Amino acid sequence: MTDAVATVIVTGASRGIGRAISRAAAELGFSVMINYVANETAAEQTVSLCEQRRTSKYQKFLAVKADVATDQGRTRIITETLSKFGRIDALVNNAGIGPRVRDDITRMSEESFMRVMSVNLGGPLFLTQNVVSYWLSKEVEPLSPAGFKIVFITSLSAYAVSTDRAEYCISKSGLSMVSKLWAARLAQEGIQVFEVRPGIIDTDMTTKVKPKYDRLISDGIVPQKRWGKPEDVGVAVKSILAGNFPYSTGEVINVDGGFHIQTL
Ligand code: NAP
Numbered sequence: 001m002t003d004a005v006a007t008v009i010v011t012g013a014s015r016g017i018g019r020a021i022s023r024a025a026a027e028l029g030f031s032v033m034i035n036y037v038a039n040e041t042a043a044e045q046t047v048s049l050c051e052q053r054r055t056s057k058y059q060k061f062l063a064v065k066a067d068v069a070t071d072q073g074r075t076r077i078i079t080e081t082l083s084k085f086g087r088i089d090a091l092v093n094n095a096g097i098g099p100r101v102r103d104d105i106t107r108m109s110e111e112s113f114m115r116v117m118s119v120n121l122g123g124p125l126f127l128t129q130n131v132v133s134y135w136l137s138k139e140v141e142p143l144s145p146a147g148f149k150i151v152f153i154t155s156l157s158a159y160a161v162s163t164d165r166a167e168y169c170i171s172k173s174g175l176s177m178v179s180k181l182w183a184a185r186l187a188q189e190g191i192q193v194f195e196v197r198p199g200i201i202d203t204d205m206t207t208k209v210k211p212k213y214d215r216l217i218s219d220g221i222v223p224q225k226r227w228g229k230p231e232d233v234g235v236a237v238k239s240i241l242a243g244n245f246p247y248s249t250g251e252v253i254n255v256d257g258g259f260h261i262q263t264l
Helices: 016-027 040-052 071-085 110-137 166-189 204-218 230-241
Strands: 007-010 031-036 061-065 090-093 149-153 192-198 251-255
Touching (some): 007 016, 016 040, 016 230, 040 061, 061 071, 071 110, 110 149, 149 166, 149 230, 166 192, 192 230, 230 251
Parallel strands (some): 007 031, 031 061, 090 149, 149 192, 192 251
């Protein structure tokens, strides 16, 4: 038995959707680099939850504090992963933020716009560039025939308008194009790229707007008539990492209870 274990970097993995993705990857046998920016206690809880789901003694789970919005932070994620795990097999770009205050587009500040764009759009674009340049410049081979993978966690806000958080919508719409661009560029390298588009998911991000979304869901905005759970997204990403979509790339996987279905 070899001690080499496929390794996935999950950004924003201390809480919510990133935590569920990390747990799902642990169940699949991956080592997981758990990235966070501030919440060390929560990140260490994700490490423990992954430990409970390990399938092999060779798997490792570590938390790394790094801001995906900065070049320094992204470099830290790569160097720490390579020094502690020795390899990178997949990257899940999950870290994301909303505006501090939801306000009408007529009052959206440039500062808020730049903040959200740097975390939600610039961060995943350039972190992916770092990982891809590692894969293309080194003599590294994927452990599994399923190959290397990149996943972008976007949102229904990639296409649905919320005029009180325009910066978020613009960032997710842009990230959807980033996913397509990398998919087109990396197909020839045998690297698959997927966009996973969550709907309304019960996490810290949606706590403040819970009463509004409770109302909308009970009024039928989500055909499956329930909140999404972080685990709903985790299991979708697990399926991608498992190699269950061998003849797909640039695909968008909606995890939204049917929200995207247009009806008349
Ligand atoms: P969350 O509960 O607010 O968690 C956000 C995570 O991102 C935390 O782990 C946080 O780390 C991390 N993070 C924030 N800024 C970061 C930065 N600059 N660098 C590195 N990590 C950073 O959010 P969530 O609901 O799980 O959302 C995860 C992703 O899903 C986001 O991209 C979000 O846009 C997307 N999404 C969410 C929903 C939803 O309804 N919840 C719907 C669609 C899409 P700390 O704990 O250290 O702060």
